[in-house]
Amino acid sequence: xxxxxxxxxxxxxxxxxxxxxxxxxxxxxxxxxxxxxxxxxxxxxxxxxxxxxxxxxxxxxxxxxxxxxxxxxxxxxxxxxxxxxxxxxxxxxxxxxxxxxxxxxxxxxxxxxxxxxxxxxxxxxxxxxxxxxxxxxxxxxxxxxxxxxxxxxxxxxxxxxxxxxxxxxxxxxxxxxxxxxxxxxxxxxxxxxxxxxxxxxxxxxxxxxxxxxxxxxxxxxxxxxxxxxxxxxxxxxxxxxxxxxxxxxxxxxxxxxxxxxxxxxxxxxxxxxxxxxxxxxxxxxxxxxxxxxxxxxxxxxxxxxxxxxxxxxxxxxxxxxxxxxxxxxxxxxxxxxxxxxxxxxxxxxxxxxxxxxxxxxxxxxxxxxxxxxxxxxxxxxxxxxxxxxxxxxxxxxxxxxxxxxxxxxxxxxxxxxxxxxxxxxxxxxxxxxxxxxxxxxxxxxxxxxxxx
Ligand code: UDX
Numbered sequence: 001x002x003x004x005x006x007x008x009x010x011x012x013x014x015x016x017x018x019x020x021x022x023x024x025x026x027x028x029x030x031x032x033x034x035x036x037x038x039x040x041x042x043x044x045x046x047x048x049x050x051x052x053x054x055x056x057x058x059x060x061x062x063x064x065x066x067x068x069x070x071x072x073x074x075x076x077x078x079x080x081x082x083x084x085x086x087x088x089x090x091x092x093x094x095x096x097x098x099x100x101x102x103x104x105x106x107x108x109x110x111x112x113x114x115x116x117x118x119x120x121x122x123x124x125x126x127x128x129x130x131x132x133x134x135x136x137x138x139x140x141x142x143x144x145x146x147x148x149x150x151x152x153x154x155x156x157x158x159x160x161x162x163x164x165x166x167x168x169x170x171x172x173x174x175x176x177x178x179x180x181x182x183x184x185x186x187x188x189x190x191x192x193x194x195x196x197x198x199x200x201x202x203x204x205x206x207x208x209x210x211x212x213x214x215x216x217x218x219x220x221x222x223x224x225x226x227x228x229x230x231x232x233x234x235x236x237x238x239x240x241x242x243x244x245x246x247x248x249x250x251x252x253x254x255x256x257x258x259x260x261x262x263x264x265x266x267x268x269x270x271x272x273x274x275x276x277x278x279x280x281x282x283x284x285x286x287x288x289x290x291x292x293x294x295x296x297x298x299x300x301x302x303x304x305x306x307x308x309x310x311x312x313x314x315x316x317x318x319x320x321x322x323x324x325x326x327x328x329x330x331x332x333x334x335x336x337x338x339x340x341x342x343x344x345x346x347x348x349x350x351x352x353x354x355x356x357x358x359x360x361x362x363x364x365x366x367x368x369x370x371x372x373x374x375x376x377x378x379x380x381x382x383x384x385x386x387x388x389x390x391x392x393x394x395x396x397x398x399x400x401x402x403x404x405x406x407x408x409x410x411x412x413x414x415x416x417x418x419x420x421x422x423x424x425x426x427x428x429x430x431x432x433x434x435x436x437x438x439x440x441x442x443x444x445x446x447x448x449x450x451x452x
Contacts, residue, residue: 001024001025001078001079001180001181002024002025002026002027002076002077002078003016003019003024003025003026003027003077003078003079003080003081003181004026004027004028004029004073004074004076004077004079004080004081004106005019005026005027005028005029005080005081005083006029006080006081006082006083006084006102006106007028007029007030007082007083007084007085007102007120008028008030008032008035008036008039008044008045008066009083009084009085010046010048010150010152010155010276010343011083011119011120011148011150012028012030012081012083012084012119013028013039013044013051013055014048014051014150014155014156014159015081015083015119015148015159016028016058016064017051017054017055017058017064017156018054018156018159018160018185018192019181019185020054020058020061020063020064021054021057021058021063021188021191021192021195021196022181022184022185022187022188022192023063023184023188024063024181024184025063025065025076026058026063026064026065027065027066027067027072027073027074027076027077028064028065028066028067029066029067029068029069029070029073030066030068031068033068036066036067036068039055039066040059040066042055042056042059043055046341046342046343046373047341047342047369047370048152048153048155048156048341049153049154049156049196049198049340050156050193050196050197050198051155051156051196053195053196053197054156054192054195054196057195070105070106070108070109071109074105074106074108074109074110074114075109075110075111076111077110077111077114078114078115078177079114079115079117079177079178079181080106080110080114080115080116080117081117081119081146082099082102082103082106082116082117082118082119082120083119083120083148084098084099084101084102084120085098085120086098086099086120086121086122086280086284087280088279088280088283088284091287092283092284092286092287093123093283093284093287093288093291094121094122094123094280094284094287096122096123096126098120099118099120099122099126099130100129100130100133103116103130103133103134104133104137106141107133107134107137107139107141108137110139110141112139112140113140113141113142114141114142115141115142115143115144115174115177115178116130116134116141116142116143116144117144117145117146117167117178118130118143118144118145118146118218119146119147119148121147121148121221121222121225121277121280121281121284122145122218123218123222123284123285123287123288123291124215124218124219124222124288125215125218125288126218127143127145127168127169127214127215127217127218128214128215130143131143142169142171142174143169143214144167144168144169144174144175144178144214144217145166145167145168145169145214145217145218146165146166146167146168146178146217147166147217147218147220147221147224148221149162149163149164149221149224152275152276152338152340152341152343153338153339153340153341154340156193156196156198157193157198157201159185160185160186160189160192160193160198161189161200161201161204161205161207162182162186162205162207163205163206163207163208164205164207164208164209164210165179165182165207165208165209165210166210166211166212166217166220166221167179167209167210167211167212167217168211168212168213168214168215168216168217168218168220169213169214169217170213170214172211175211179209179211182209183209186207221281222281222284222285222288223285225277225278225281225282226281226282226285226299226302228266228278229273229278229281229282229299229302229303229306230298230299230302231265231266231267232266232267232268232269232272232273232278232302232306233272233301233302233303233305233306234267234302235249235253235266235267235268235269236269236270236272236305236306236309236447236448237305238252238253238269238448239269239270239447239448240312240448241448242448242449242450243316243447243448243449243450244450245450246450247448247450248448248449248450249269249430249446249447249448249449250269250430250448250449252448253267253268253269268429268430269430269447269448270309270428270429270430270447271309271310271313271348271349271352271401271428271429271447272305272306272307272308272309272310272348273306273337273348274337274338274345274346274347274348274351275337275338275343275345275346275347276337276343276345276346278306279303279306279346280346282299282302282303282306283303285299286299286300286303309348309447310348310351310352310355311355312447313352313399313426313428313445313447314352314355314356314359316426316445317330317356317397317399317424317426317445318359320397320424320443320445321396321397321424324360325356325359325360325361326360326361327360327362328360328361328362328396328397329361329362329363329364329394329395329396329397329420330356330361330362330363330364330395330396330397330398330399331363331364331365331366331385331391331392331395331397331398331399331419332349332352332353332356332363332364332365332366332382332391332398332399332401333349333365333366333367333388333391333392333398333399333400333401333402333404333407334349334367334400334401334402334403334404334407334428335347335349335350335353335365335366335367335370335371335373335374335378335401335402336349336367336369336370336373336374336402337349337402338402339402339403339404339405340404341369341370342369342370342372342373343370343373344370344373344374344377347370347374347377348401348428349365349367349374349401349402350374350377350378352399352401352428353365353378353379353382354377354378354379354382356399357378357379357381357382358379362381362383363379363381363382363383364382364383364384364385364390364391364392364395365378365382365383365384365385365391366384366385366386366387366388366390366391367402367404368404368406371384388406388407388410389418392415392418392419393418393419394418394419394420395419395420395423396419396420396423396424397423397424397425397426398415398419398423398424398425398426399426399428400425400426400427400428400429400431400432401428401429402429403429403431408431408432412432412436412437412439412440412442413440415437415440415442416440416441416442419442421441422441422442422443423442423443424442424443424444424445425437425442425443425444425445426445426446427444427445427446427447427449428447430446430447430448430449432444434446434449
C-alpha cells in the first residue's frame with residue numbers, strides 16, 4: 001500500500017515517519033521549500049523527541065519520500081492523509097483555505113477509488129463539503145475523517161501507543177482500509193520505538209478502534225480538546241478561590257480527581273493552556289456553534305478564564321514586589337507552550353514575559369529548545385539568556401513557566417544561591433514543593449496555593 005501525507009507539520013511529519021517505519025511507502029508533500037529541504041536532510045523544523053531518527057531511517061531505507069509534487073506522489077497512492085494547517089481566522093473560526101486547496105489538488109491527481117483521509121482539525125460539516133468538491137471534480141474518492149489526538153512533546157509515543165483511533169465515514173470497507181494502517185503500526189510499534197530511541201509506556205493503553213458517522217468523527221476531535229480545556233479552566237477558577245480561601249489547589253484536585261467519574265488528568269492549575277490546538281479548537285467550536293445557532297457560553301467562559309491567567313500571575317508577583325516591576329530583574333524559564341516541544345504558539349511563557357516587560361521589569365528569558373521560535377514574539381527589550389544560570393543570576397523573581405526537566409530538577413538551593421536575596425520563586429505550574437523552596441530563604445508563589 002502506498003500512502004501520501006499532505007503537510008510536514010507536527011501531525012503530518014510524525015504520521016509520515018511512523019507509517020514509513022511500519023513498512024508503507026510514504027510520500028510526504030510540503031510546498032514550503034525550507035521545511036521540505038529540512039526533511040530531505042533528515043530533520044524536522046521543530047523539536048520532537050525521536051522524530052529525526054525515524055525520518056533519517058525512512059530516508060535511508062527509501063520508504064519515506066519527501067516531495068513538493070502532488071503529481072508525483074498522489075497518483076500512486078491508495079490513501080491520502082491531509083495534515084495541513086488550520087489556523088484560526090480573526091473571528092475565531094478555522095481558516096480552511098489550505099484544507100480545501102489540498103483537497104482540490106489531490107482530487108486532480110488521485111486515482112479512482114483512492115481514500116482521502118482528513119486529519120486536519122476541521123469544523124463539523126467540512127467533510128460533507130469536501131465530498132461535494134470531489135463529486136464536482138468528477139472524482140470517485142472516498143472521504144474519511146480521522147481526527148488526530150497526538151500531543152506535542154510525546155507525539156511518537158502517542159502515535160505508537162494510541163488510546164483510540166477514530167474513523168468516520170459512510171463506507172465500512174474504506175474505514176477498514178484506514179484502520180489497517182493503524183493495526184500495522186500497532187504490530188510494528190516496538191521496533192519503531194527502538195529506531196526512534198523512545199521507551200515503551202509501562203501501562204500501554206488498550207488502543208480502541210472506533211468507527212463512526214462522518215460528522216460525529218469531526219465533532220469528536222474538537223469536543224475532546226474543548227473538554228480538556230474546560231477541565232484546565234475549571235481548575236484555574238477553583239485555584240483563584242483557593243488563593244482567597246487559603247486552600248491548596250493541588251490537595252483539592254488530588255482528592256477531587258480520585259473520583260473515577262472525574263479523573264485527575266488536566267486538573268493542574270497554573271498559567272493556563274497554550275499551543276496550536278486548545279486555544280484554536282475552543283474558538284473554532286464557539287464559531288461553529290454560533291454558525292449553527294447553538295449557545296456554547298460554557299466554552300466562552302473557559303477561554304476567558306484561560307486568557308486571564310498570565311495577568312493573574314503577574315498581578316500576584318507585582319503585589320509581592322511591593323507593587324511595582326520598575327528596576328526589578330525578572331527571569332522567565334520556559335518559552336514553549338509546554339515542556340518537550342519548541343512550539344511557542346500561544347505560549348503562556350512568551351505572554352508572561354511580555355506582560356512583565358511592559359510593566360517595567362528588566363526581563364531575561366531562557367528555554368532549552370524554544371529560544372529561536374520565541375524571539376520574534378518577544379518584546380525586543382527582553383534579553384535571551386544562554387543558560388538557566390545566566391537567566392536567573394541576581395534576579396528579584398524567577399517564573400518557572402514550563403516544567404522542562406532542567407528547571408524541575410535544578411536544586412532549590414542553587415536557585416537560591418543565584419537569585420537575589422529574598423527573591424520570589426513563582427511556580428507557574430505548581431510543580432515544586434513550596435516548603436523545599438521556602439527552606440532556602442526564597443519566597444514562594446504558586447497558583448491556588450495560598451496555604452504555603
Ligand atoms: C492537545 C491534546 O492533548 C491532543 O490530544 C490534541 O491532539 C492536540 O491538543 P497539545 O496541545 O500538544 O495536545 O498539549 P497538551 O499536553 O494537551 O497541553 C495543552 C496545554 O495545556 C499546555 O499549555 C499545557 O501546559 C496545558 N495544561 C495541560 C495545563 O495547563 N494543565 C493541565 O492540567 C494540563
